[in-house]
Amino acid sequence: MPVFSRPSSRSMILLAVVTAAGLLATACSSGDGMSGMDHGGPASSAAPTSGHDMPGMAMPSGDGLAAESAGFRFAPETTTLPATQPSAFRFRITGAGGAAVTAFEPEQTKLMHFYLIRSDLGGFQHLHPTMAPDGTWTAGLAAAQPGKYRAYAQFTTKDGAGKAVPLVLSQQVTVPGDAPDTPLPAASSTTTVDGYTLTLSGDKLMAGMSHELTVTVAKDGKPVTDLQPYLDTYAHLTGFHAGDQAFAHLHPHGEVKGEHGGPELKFEATLPKAGDWRLFVQFRTGGVLHTAAVTLAVS
Structure with a gap:
């Protein structure tokens, strides 16, 4: 185990001075609160980064299986997709009172990442939908085979206090018809x-x-x-x-x-x-x- 020596009185005084200076600097830098924050602008420079991750990248919490989190909800217009033909999937992200959210921050250059995958983990689609002024997003999907799917919306927005909230929300969707599941390929390197x-x-x-x-x-x-x-x-x-x-x-x-x-x-x-x-x-x-x-x- 590491062994620590007792600090001298002079060292303790110096530590107290440095700590006080740090607390004073923190208080001064937070004096203007969240005023002047632009919800439609680029990702905040204060977003957490590790030095290895790409700039502005924030890690969403959870496993993406919830439709609602942190006061935001993934609200599709429909949970049924047509079989074997391209379609347009429309949805909104709603916040307080069910109002559509229209302010998002870029995540890897895009305001919204949309995913669709079948229950057997086939039929993967990753798209970047477009948003209308009323907050309705439209994702142009390729034809999907019959089966049960899950649709995911990955995005970053801000809560009422102006804090960035990175989320992945999802809903189950269905493509009518019969199609056998494909066995998951074995693990491989x-x-x-x-x-x-x-x-x-x-x-x-x-x-x-x-x-x-x-x-x-x-x-x-x-x-x-x-x-x-x-x-x-x-x-x-x-x-x-x-x-x-x-x-x-x-x-x-x-x-x-x-x-x-x-x-x-x-x-x-x-x-x-x-x-x-x-x-x-x-x-x-x-x-x-x-x-x-x-x-x-x-x-």
């Missing part, structure tokens, strides 16, 4: 898409604990170094839990520097539940967006 091979590495993941996950991208056996920026990073990684479809957004580490990303991409992986997770890795090369899927086991 590699996956392929469009001729690219992605390899996952890092410590064994434990539920509720933060780990660093590395994704290495290769093509034809050679490291890929021409990844282009996508949402202010070189890859976007989202996870869904098998069984209940709990949501997790894995935050990237590092900074974007030109169109020469890769081959290694590092993420902060905090998955809240044990079991199998289906991860979707999105990255861009040559102006084309690729989406790879892989199953990851969490203890």
